[in-house]
Amino acid sequence: MMDLGFLIARLVIGLLIAAHGTQKLFGWFGGHGLKATGEFFGNLGFQPGRLYATSAGLGELVGGLLIALGFLGPVGPAILLAVMIVAAISVHWRNGLFATSNGIELPLLYGTAAVRFALAGPGRYSLDSLLGTHIEWTPALIWAALAVGLAGGIANLALRREPPMPAV
Numbered sequence: 001m002m003d004l005g006f007l008i009a010r011l012v013i014g015l016l017i018a019a020h021g022t023q024k025l026f027g028w029f030g031g032h033g034l035k036a037t038g039e040f041f042g043n044l045g046f047q048p049g050r051l052y053a054t055s056a057g058l059g060e061l062v063g064g065l066l067i068a069l070g071f072l073g074p075v076g077p078a079i080l081l082a083v084m085i086v087a088a089i090s091v092h093w094r095n096g097l098f099a100t101s102n103g104i105e106l107p108l109l110y111g112t113a114a115v116r117f118a119l120a121g122p123g124r125y126s127l128d129s130l131l132g133t134h135i136e137w138t139p140a141l142i143w144a145a146l147a148v149g150l151a152g153g154i155a156n157l158a159l160r161r162e163p164p165m166p167a168v
Contacts, residue, residue: 006123007070013113014068017080021060024053044090045160052156057074060084067117073137074118076148081118084111085153090160118146 023031032040034053041056042049059079066076088107096103117143121134128134 003124006120007125009113010070010117010122010126011068013110013117014064014066014076016064017110017128018061018064018068021062023059023066024057025061045162046090047161056083056086063114067114067122070122070128073121074142074145077118078115078145078152080114081111081146081149082152082156084108084114085150086156089157092121114149114152115146140152 019029020031022028024037025034027033027036031037034050034057036048037053037057038048040049041052046052060083063076063079063083066072067080074124084107088111089102092102092107095101097105100106121137123129126136127158
């Protein structure tokens with residue numbers, strides 16, 4: 001039953017975050033698409049905005065699909081962790097905790113799920129299990145992948161410039 005629970009969690013969370021990436025990249029599912037998302041990222045201080053929006057959208061899409069498929073062990077979770085760190089700090093932090101005020105609740109939940117997927121593995125119903133590659137992910141490699149995700153998120157934030165002042 002635990003493996004079935006892992007599968008359901010991976011599918012729901014992985015596919016939702018992948019869909020979120022397609023909102024940024026293609027404007028699917030009510031998203032704004034790359035042009036508008038790039039402008040938003042630029043307003044947040046990420047320059048060039050379109051490049052950062054593309055990176056975030058691809059991170060969500062690829063990371064989400066890797067999680068949903070249970071493929072490449074902690075790689076998808078590490079990508080998701082990096083994206084959620086940036087989202088939590090640059091967009092949601094100033095709004096408090098709960099999603100009702102656009103707070104950090106949602107990126108915190110996604111980031112926590114990413115760490116869970118990395119540490120506990122994808123379960124029996126996954127591509128890694130089917131291909132026998134889940135055995136290759138030692139605890140040291142899992143922690144290294146998560147550290148790379150953490151460092152990637154922090155590096156992105158470090159490259160952020162102060163958002164431009166609004167015209168009066």
